[in-house]
Amino acid sequence: MKILVAYFSHKGMNYVDGKIIPLTVGNTEIIAKKIAEFTDGDLFEIRTVEPYPYDYKECVKTAVSELKADARPALADTVDVTPYEVVVLGYPNWCGTTPMPVKTFLSGADLSGKILIPFCSNEGSGMGVSEKDIAKLCPDAILKKGISVHGKNFDETALKNRLKTILADE
Numbered sequence: 023m024k025i026l027v028a029y030f031s032h033k034g035m036n037y038v039d040g041k042i043i044p045l046t047v048g049n050t051e052i053i054a055k056k057i058a059e060f061t062d063g064d065l066f067e068i069r070t071v072e073p074y075p076y077d078y079k080e081c082v083k084t085a086v087s088e089l090k091a092d093a094r095p096a097l098a099d100t101v102d103v104t105p106y107e108v109v110v111l112g113y114p115n116w117c118g119t120t121p122m123p124v125k126t127f128l129s130g131a132d133l134s135g136k137i138l139i140p141f142c143s144n145e146g147s148g149m150g151v152s153e154k155d156i157a158k159l160c161p162d163a164i165l166k167k168g169i170s171v172h173g174k175n176f177d178e179t180a181l182k183n184r185l186k187t188i189l190a191d192e
């Protein structure tokens with residue numbers, strides 16, 4: 023099965039274990055790279071034309087206003103999803119759902135008939151309403167139950183096992 027691991031991740035100050043700390047590589051990026059490694063998948067980073075603020079509070083401000091506006095921030099790159107049977111979609115929980123660039127990605131990709139496995143790195147809110155939002159944007163994808171992971175201290179073995187189980191069913 024040809025697998026695409028598409029992810030959005032934010033480098034900069036972030037909320038981790040109750041503290042605001044700098045992340046030179048985002049949590050979701052680290053996890054996405056592991057998944058690509060053990061699934062032999064191709065990686066695609068969902069990047070915006072306008073970068074998000076480095077500062078955590080500023081980034082939250084931007085995220086909240088984009089969420090309220092149901093914005094679709096422009097992406098810097100595209101990927102042709104046609105050859106892939108499975109798309110693993112990674113993102114951090116931002117204000118209870120996906121960051122809006124993930125919605126831009128989903129709005130622009132035809133995922134009909136493809137297996138879509140979301141994973142969401144977070145600090146305790148789990149998947150939030152992200153799965154519902156994803157289902158609305160790509161109703162014809164075969165949407166699997168999402169995988170919630172703690173951003174910094176994710177359990178790699180549990181993650182591998184969840185993915186193996188999902189993929190073995192196909």
Ligand SMILES: Cc1cc2nc3c(=O)[nH]c(=O)nc-3n(C[C@H](O)[C@H](O)[C@H](O)COP(=O)(O)O)c2cc1C
Pocket residue numbers: 030031032033036037038045047048049050051078081082083085113114115116117118119143144145146147148172173174
């Ligand atoms: C703008 C913003 C909003 C966030 N909102 C939430 C939230 O609602 N719930 C939560 O558990 N974590 C929230 N977080 C924390 C991130 O989801 C978490 O640190 C994640 O692992 C970061 O992944 P990244 O480094 O790949 O961006 C938020 C972080 C940012 C920057």
